[in-house]
Amino acid sequence: MGAPLQGDLAVVTPSIASFIRTIPDHPKPGILFRDVSGLLEDPLGLRLAVDRITDHYMSSSIDFLAAIEARGFIFGAAVAYNLGVGFLPLRKKGKLPGEVIGVDYELEYGSDRLEIQTQRMQPGARVLLVDDLIATGGTADAAIELIHQSGGYVHSACFVIDLPDLGGSERIRSRGCDVFSLCQFDGH
Numbered sequence: 001m002g003a004p005l006q007g008d009l010a011v012v013t014p015s016i017a018s019f020i021r022t023i024p025d026h027p028k029p030g031i032l033f034r035d036v037s038g039l040l041e042d043p044l045g046l047r048l049a050v051d052r053i054t055d056h057y058m059s060s061s062i063d064f065l066a067a068i069e070a071r072g073f074i075f076g077a078a079v080a081y082n083l084g085v086g087f088l089p090l091r092k093k094g095k096l097p098g099e100v101i102g103v104d105y106e107l108e109y110g111s112d113r114l115e116i117q118t119q120r121m122q123p124g125a126r127v128l129l130v131d132d133l134i135a136t137g138g139t140a141d142a143a144i145e146l147i148h149q150s151g152g153y154v155h156s157a158c159f160v161i162d163l164p165d166l167g168g169s170e171r172i173r174s175r176g177c178d179v180f181s182l183c184q185f186d187g188h
Helices: 037-041 043-057 071-083 138-149 168-173
Strands: 021-024 032-035 064-068 086-092 100-107 110-117 126-134 153-162 178-184
Touching (some): 043 071, 043 153, 043 178, 064 071, 064 138, 110 138, 126 138, 126 168, 138 153, 138 168, 168 178
Parallel strands (some): 064 126, 126 153, 153 178
Antiparallel strands (some): 086 110, 100 110
16 A cells, blocks of 8 residues: 545545454464554554554543553554653563563463563553553453552553454453554454
């Protein structure tokens, strides 16, 4: 895809979903994997995603943006820069130096652990959580718990892709957290 045409022609802005590829049976049979690689590879797609997230949160009072390893870092760092706030990486077990705290959580395909370095935010800091996709909400739920244990408050959670049929966004809303996504796909 190239840049939209301007001039006498109406500017045609593609949907975020048009950049997402669906790969059946990955990582296991029966799973429809939603691949953001096409969005990341296309300069227009990446700009649209980052700009739409930034625009949505521009008037919000946020102290930090926390992003979940690894694809959340790509979107999160750019949005943090645009919003003029600090960036907090939520990493997989053993990736951060120094003193860390962590939360174990269940995935659709097993279990994992998220960690954050201690004393990275002031108590009560308002945090925007960003990741590429929300499915069952296990990872996002663990991230919110980790931020709370660090003294922060998750103002909102933002995802490029929401799979609402899997219940993750409702799970996060039930924690009292606002949820925003750029696109949704039915099914799993």
